[in-house]
Amino acid sequence: MPRGSAPARRVTIVDVARHAGVSTTAVSKVLRNAYGASPDMRIKVRSAIEELGYRPSAAARGMRGQTYTIGVTLPDFRNPFFADILDGVTAALDGTDYVQMLARCCNDEVAEARVHDAMIDRSMDGLILIAPTGSRKHLERIARAVPTVVVGRHGEATGYDTVADDDFTGAELVVEHLAALGHQRIAHIEHLETNPVRLREMPNAIRSAGYRHAMQAHDLGTFIDIESTSYSREGGYLGARRLLARDPRPTAIFAGADIVAMGVLDALTEAGLSVPGDISLAGYDNTMFAAFAPISLTTVDQAGHHIGSEATRLLLDRIAHRDRPTAQVKLSPALVTRRTTAPIDATV
């Protein structure tokens, strides 16, 4: 019986103004901490707001001013690395008037654009796009409509700020580590990328380039061996299956992401191989999963929390100063050595 006492009209700014005996303009000023309201006025209005339980309508606000909403899009809810970034966003937003709203933007470019548009339609004050796959042009278009920060994408951009990890160095760290352990046949599983722009901008492509460069630098150029699948558990499983079919098979696998390493482990378990006994394995992202004790995956820490808070800081700054030049923040990754990598001697 949902009947229940009439839909109860929402308390509006007019009600507050009347109750406090002032104009709606005055109430609005207090709400926005805007100039032109005396301390007395502020107290009076605030107590009226309190008494009436008034809450501003974001829809109405959106028509003239801000909605105090930050939109965050991400490609996947299963990759735990993104949760770290979101924590950083939440932390940075804490204490401000802004609220974050999330949406997943699948992996397909059309669906992604639809989600971005949906956020613009909803008058978000700013957008944080995590690892978007859209074209540069598309991103510039979004950024023209609303302040935008792109996370996890390299390259200079004219319309938006970026925050990214130095994936090239991160990949080098992994190869160096494995090479120092005596490994030569170090294979890599990457996320397939063909678009030339994305080859220069997407983290997965940069990691792959870092891998190749480091292999060359360690005189292991002839051992370069890459499987192109996707950054997902299935991608890892598939890539590992193919690598295991090699003869001789690699002694170490560098998975482009922890989630990929998870799939690799699925395949290794299935094949009855032990880690690092039979084969060494490294991931990337240092997600919660990598720290999982029974696995204890060697990986690269991207400081997701820091990435998220930095992106938020940039976004709030840009909302306040839309004309400042764009900034590119690049963070340094760090290798986290755990138990899935071991010296080649220990490997059969």
Place this chain on the structure above:
Amino acid sequence: MPRGSAPARRVTIVDVARHAGVSTTAVSKVLRNAYGASPDMRIKVRSAIEELGYRPSAAARGMRGQTYTIGVTLPDFRNPFFADILDGVTAALDGTDYVQMLARCCNDEVAEARVHDAMIDRSMDGLILIAPTGSRKHLERIARAVPTVVVGRHGEATGYDTVADDDFTGAELVVEHLAALGHQRIAHIEHLETNPVRLREMPNAIRSAGYRHAMQAHDLGTFIDIESTSYSREGGYLGARRLLARDPRPTAIFAGADIVAMGVLDALTEAGLSVPGDISLAGYDNTMFAAFAPISLTTVDQAGHHIGSEATRLLLDRIAHRDRPTAQVKLSPALVTRRTTAPIDATV
């Protein structure tokens, strides 16, 4: 240099109307598939929309009608079970005009209320609250403001629909399974709950009750052993540490959620114990993690996808018919037997 060609005024319904040579009313009717527009009119308007690249402003819509936005709140981005639910929501929303927006509502009741209010302020057309912790009264208040479906909470409600798994039966399935394997000292790690209402409504409490009931039913009442922590990896770790300190220690642990089982495995690894050699372990939720080959966790499948799509179906229905009586959907869980549980004989 973000300068860039003037902020570019958004295309509005007025532009579309002028371009098509009709009234804004007519355009609005076409947009909403409302009655009163001829097929000719629809074609004419739609092509004008296409040509101008018009997109309706949700803010403006929100002031009079719908925003075509569904708000989804969930307590945690790290529990992969929620990702399954979200997939179900996405699937059910596919092909409709609705877009989903997510927000995390932490675990604390005040923060949760703030998030719910934020969604109402943003004129969401409907809300799906996943495993909310708020009081019944709070939920009823939300539901009075906007069509609401509560996921994962038991008990009759007058203002909102609910979708929940039969957690009591699910817990029984686990105990039955372990008892059939010959286990007696079957311990349980639950999420601490003291509030009397939530003891009757929250899934964690129901699972705990199911565990106790099944233990009694199998004449294992004297072996009932519960650690109260939280549904998180840390909670699992802590609970397991305490259980391992028992003498004699349990031969099997029923973790209230897969994420808890993950923490249990952290503790077991640390203690140098093998699964199921030294101790059997079962989880709950059948998340992606449970299927992870190196672990292969026995668990209870909740069909998260189905839960999500069912909740969405109910919500869309309620948006269309706000007066229909509330519904409680209860889904049946299924045991998924994997490699972390074994006969007691095999256990030392």
Place this chain on the structure above:
DNA sequence: AACATATTGGAAAACGTTACCCACCTCACA
């Protein structure tokens, strides 16, 4: 042919806020 009923299209008034501008007051200073 007269009348009722659908169908089609539009004019105008909301919806709740903020931006813009103006009026008033007080105070300091010439």
Place this chain on the structure above:
DNA sequence: TGTGAGGTGGGTAACGTTTTCCAATATGTT
């Protein structure tokens, strides 16, 4: 005693939709 500046407060017009009418025309019914 003017005059200008800074501080306060408010009136009013947007903002872009949907909703609620109403009028005009087409269709069907006696």
